[in-house]
Amino acid sequence: MQRFLDAEPLTAAAFAPFGAVIEARDETSVPINQGYTTRFHALATAETGADGQAILSLFRARPRPPQLAMLERHPLGTQAFVPLGGRPWLVVVASAPSGDACRAFLASGDQGVQYAVGTWHHPLLAVEPQDFLVVDRAGPGENLEKAALPEPVTLRW
Amino acid sequence: MQRFLDAEPLTAAAFAPFGAVIEARDETSVPINQGYTTRFHALATAETGADGQAILSLFRARPRPPQLAMLERHPLGTQAFVPLGGRPWLVVVASAPSGDACRAFLASGDQGVQYAVGTWHHPLLAVEPQDFLVVDRAGPGENLEKAALPEPVTLRW
Numbered sequence: 001m002q003r004f005l006d007a008e009p010l011t012a013a014a015f016a017p018f019g020a021v022i023e024a025r026d027e028t029s030v031p032i033n034q035g036y037t038t039r040f041h042a043l044a045t046a047e048t049g050a051d052g053q054a055i056l057s058l059f060r061a062r063p064r065p066p067q068l069a070m071l072e073r074h075p076l077g078t079q080a081f082v083p084l085g086g087r088p089w090l091v092v093v094a095s096a097p098s099g100d101a102c103r104a105f106l107a108s109g110d111q112g113v114q115y116a117v118g119t120w121h122h123p124l125l126a127v128e129p130q131d132f133l134v135v136d137r138a139g140p141g142e143n144l145e146k147a148a149l150p151e152p153v154t155l156r157w
Numbered sequence: 158m159q160r161f162l163d164a165e166p167l168t169a170a171a172f173a174p175f176g177a178v179i180e181a182r183d184e185t186s187v188p189i190n191q192g193y194t195t196r197f198h199a200l201a202t203a204e205t206g207a208d209g210q211a212i213l214s215l216f217r218a219r220p221r222p223p224q225l226a227m228l229e230r231h232p233l234g235t236q237a238f239v240p241l242g243g244r245p246w247l248v249v250v251a252s253a254p255s256g257d258a259c260r261a262f263l264a265s266g267d268q269g270v271q272y273a274v275g276t277w278h279h280p281l282l283a284v285e286p287q288d289f290l291v292v293d294r295a296g297p298g299e300n301l302e303k304a305a306l307p308e309p310v311t312l313r314w
Contacts, residue, residue, distance in 0.1 A: 022213055022215065022290070023215070024217060024288065032280075033218075033221075033280040033281060034221075034280075036218065036219050036220075036221040036280070037216050037217065037219070037280070037281050038216070039214055039216055039217075040214055040215040040216075041214050043212075043214060043215065044212065044213040045211070045212050045213075045295065046203065046210065046211040046212070046292075048211075050207075053202050053203065053204070054202070054203040054205075054292070055200075055201065056200055056201040056202075056271065056292060057185075057196055057198050057199055058179065058180070058197040058200065059189075059194050060181060060194065060195040060196075061190075061194045063193075064191075064193040080213055082239075082290050084239070084240075084243070084267075085243065086242065086243070110288075112290070123190040123191075123193070123194070124190060126193075133179070133239050135211070135292060138199060
């Protein structure tokens with residue numbers, strides 16, 4: 001029997017157990033630069049531990065089949081993804097590395113996310129080819145754990 | 158007499174005295190996620206000092222008149238800007254807060270920059286309305302210095 005996981009809209013409230021949504025929310029807005037810029041301030045804080053540093057990378061993603069077989073997590077730091085092409089993309093997170101604990105979110109092209117430290121998530125899921133800015137941790141120690149899902153899950157959106 | 162500052166193309170080599178260019182350069186590329194993603198790794202490292210943290214914000218910028226009258230710098234941390242709309246934008250930096258020391262760069266919509274700690278720069282200069290992801294420092298201490306240019310400079314691109 002095929003198991004399905006249906007994506008829900010991404011909202012800061014729904015995503016709160018897993019991390020932060022990086023989007024222009026009015027309650028974070030501050031006018032700066034003589035009014036020529038609006039700053040949506042501190043939507044996420046990078047956590048890297050005392051021995052790590054936040055690095056900025058670009059991820060160039062291609063769509064992949066919607067059958068999900070594994071999750072991963074980064075126990076030593078946060079990881080943020082912000083789409084650069086203005087196109088929707090998918091986020092799959094879980095409170096534990098089992099299919100039942102998975103939740104999927106359809107992010108708009110104006111929404112990034114930051115996974116909280118140690119949050120189980122699926123590797124990057126593009127709906128269309130798209131580049132992302134990624135802010136995560138560099139530093140000593142093993143910052144990647146992987147876990148197979150007990151059975152594959154098919155993502156629907 | 159009006160003084161002009163002409164923008165040059167943004168390249169990593171030309172910008173090196175002022176910081177890093179955040180762009181997909183082949184020499185930084187690593188295949189990950191079973192080949193579905195190319196990671197352009199560690200294009201910039203956020204520096205915040207031991208008592209600071211890197212935060213992620215969005216800046217919503219409107220174009221402003223090209224007459225430049227001041228510069229600013231952040232003595233306690235780096236500051237990175239990555240365009241989210243794929244549109245060109247302008248970067249003005251200086252080795253000292255004088256008009257003669259200014260250099261201007263026209264960045265493509267695929268290029269971000271990170272100002273090195275303490276680098277003099279003009280506040281965000283959009284060519285068209287555009288959002289940017291900004292990674293900079295939060296923490297104790299005064300992280301903003303401003304300086305008036307001895308005479309205004311008109312930016313051309």
